[in-house]
Amino acid sequence: MKRFFILVMCLCMAVPINVCAANQKIKVNPVYQNSKVIKGKTKKRYRVQAKIGKKKYQTKADRKGNFRLRIPKQSVGKSFYIKVYRGKRYISKKKIHVLTKSIKVQKFSTKNKMIKGYARPGYRIKVTMNHKSYQTKASKVKGSFKIQMKRPAGNATAKISLYNKKGKYIKSVKYSAYNKKSNKKDQNTKKAQYTTADGKKYTGKVPGFDDPIHLSAVEKQMNEAGMEYDDSKTIIETSSGRAFMNATSGHGQGYYGWISYYMDTESDNQWQWYHAKNGITLYYSTATTGDLRNTPTPDCNDPTTYEGKIKSGQTGKFAPTYKSSRDLSYLGIKIVGYKNQKTVIYYAVSEQLMAGKIGIAPQIQ
Incomplete structure (x- = not known):
C-alpha cells in the first residue's frame, strides 16, 4: 500500500511538468501582405521556425524572448505555422494568417451572385450593386468575407465600403465583373498583365526570360x-x-x-x-x-x-x-x-x- 501511494504521488507530480511543456505559448504580431519581418515573443533562446512552401525561415529569440523573423512578402489569405523549439525539441506552434490592412476583393464574373474578399478582422463591409445593398463582417481570424446577392452581378459596378469595428467609415472601392465568354475568347491573344510588389499595374518594359542582365x-x-x-x-x-x-x-x-x-x-x-x-x-x-x-x-x-x-x-x-x-x-x-x-x-x-x-x-x- 505504501509503495502504491508513493507511485501515485510521483505520477501526480509529473503531470504538471508535461502540461507546462505542452502549453508553451508563442505570441506573434499580426502579419500583413507587405510584411517582411515577423515579430513576436516566446521563451529566451528558443528557436523559431516558419515553413512557407518548401522554404524554411529561422531565427532565435533573444534573452528577453523577443524575436524577429525575416520572410518574403506573402499574399493575403495565405496560412502557415510558426513553430518553436528548445534545441531540437519541439515545443509548440501557432497558425499564422496573412492579413490585409485595407480591403481586397477577389475577381468575380458577370454570372456570380457572390462577392468574396478580405478585410481587417472584425471590420464591416457594405456592398452596393444593382440598386441593392448588402452587409457583412470580416471573420475574426482571417478577415475573410463573402456576400451573397439576390441576382447575378451582370455588367453593374459594385461599390464596396469598409467600416471599422466602431462603425467608422474607412474607404470605398469599386469593382466591375468580368465576362467569362469574352475572357475565354481573348485568353490566347490577351497580353500578360503585370503588377508591382504593392499590387499596382506595371506598364514599363518587362525583361524577357533570355534577356541579359547588366x-x-x-x-x-x-x-x-x-x-x-x-x-x-x-x-x-x-x-x-x-x-x-x-x-x-x-x-x-x-x-x-x-x-x-x-x-x-x-x-x-x-x-x-x-x-x-x-x-x-x-x-x-x-x-x-x-x-x-x-x-x-x-x-x-x-x-x-x-x-x-x-x-x-x-x-x-x-x-x-x-x-x-x-x-x-x-x-x-x-x-x-x-x-x-x-x-x-x-x-x-x-x-x-x-x-x-x-x-x-x-x-x-
Whole structure:
C-alpha cells in the first residue's frame, strides 16, 4: 500500500511538468501582405521556425524572448505555422494568417451572385450593386468575407465600403465583373498583365526570360548596400505566377532576374539544394561570412572567380559555410546563371541552416 501511494504521488507530480511543456505559448504580431519581418515573443533562446512552401525561415529569440523573423512578402489569405523549439525539441506552434490592412476583393464574373474578399478582422463591409445593398463582417481570424446577392452581378459596378469595428467609415472601392465568354475568347491573344510588389499595374518594359542582365550594375547596387538598406521591386506575371526580381536587402545580399524560372531552391535545415533548369548553367562561389559585398562574383569566363557549376537538370547540395555570432549556421553563397554565355540571373544570399554541419564540400547530383 505504501509503495502504491508513493507511485501515485510521483505520477501526480509529473503531470504538471508535461502540461507546462505542452502549453508553451508563442505570441506573434499580426502579419500583413507587405510584411517582411515577423515579430513576436516566446521563451529566451528558443528557436523559431516558419515553413512557407518548401522554404524554411529561422531565427532565435533573444534573452528577453523577443524575436524577429525575416520572410518574403506573402499574399493575403495565405496560412502557415510558426513553430518553436528548445534545441531540437519541439515545443509548440501557432497558425499564422496573412492579413490585409485595407480591403481586397477577389475577381468575380458577370454570372456570380457572390462577392468574396478580405478585410481587417472584425471590420464591416457594405456592398452596393444593382440598386441593392448588402452587409457583412470580416471573420475574426482571417478577415475573410463573402456576400451573397439576390441576382447575378451582370455588367453593374459594385461599390464596396469598409467600416471599422466602431462603425467608422474607412474607404470605398469599386469593382466591375468580368465576362467569362469574352475572357475565354481573348485568353490566347490577351497580353500578360503585370503588377508591382504593392499590387499596382506595371506598364514599363518587362525583361524577357533570355534577356541579359547588366552584371556590373547589379554588383555595384549590391556592394553599396549597407546593413539597413532595403530596396525591393517585383514585377509579377499574373498568368504564370513567375516574377522578375530586383531586390537588395543589406550587406550585398539580393536577387536579380527571373530566379524561379531558372532555379528551384529547397532546404531541410541541414542542407540547401539548388536545381538548375530551362537551359541555364549556375556558377557558384561560397563565403565564410554573411557580408557578401566585394566578395568574388562568378564569371563563366574566369575559373578563378567560381568554385564549380551546376548544369541544367543538375542539383547542387550545399552545407553551411560559417557560424554567426549567435552560434547559428549559415551558407553564404553567390550564384550567377548563364545561358548561351549571357548572364540572366544573379543570386547572393546567406541561407540559414541551423542544424547543418560546417565544412562539407558541395555535391553535384
